Amino acid sequence: MKKIILSSIFMLLCFCLVTGCGCNKKEEIKGNGTKENKSKEVLKEQIVDGFKINNVSLITEGEMSTFNATVTNLQEEQYIKSVDIIIKDKDGNIYVTLSGLIERKLKKNESQMINGSTNLDLNEAYSVSYKINR
DSSP states (O other): OHHHHHHHHHHHHHHHHOOOOOOOOSEEEOTTSOEEEOOHHHHOOEEETTEEEEEEEEEEETTEEEEEEEEEEOSSSEEEEEEEEEEEOTTSOEEEEEEEEEEEEEOTTOEEEEEEEESSOOTTOOEEEEEEEO
8 A cells, every 4th residue: 555655656756747739749858857758749638448547647757757647447347457558659569568557456436546667758748558467
């Protein structure tokens, strides 16, 4: 439980760093050197296998990129192990596949935040797709 609370606080702080204007700008460089990916294809809301994935952020700080999102169950209660987060370039080539762990049952309309990190610079990432693992 403590891990979930700490994870939620961390992701809340990350979301506080994210601001979106709906522009086509690919990345935004903050004053502290943090880069925020602004690709509409990365940030867009998606529904996959009855789960809504939204509130997406992809931030690079130094040599670490962190992906955050909210997963909401749109169906009856069901177990979800994880979400594969497949990050691609403009040509559809895969940069990296991250795993957002959930490992529990989600009730209908219940949400869970997921995150994944890598030491790759994902500022040029163009799109994201997801795979639900039950």
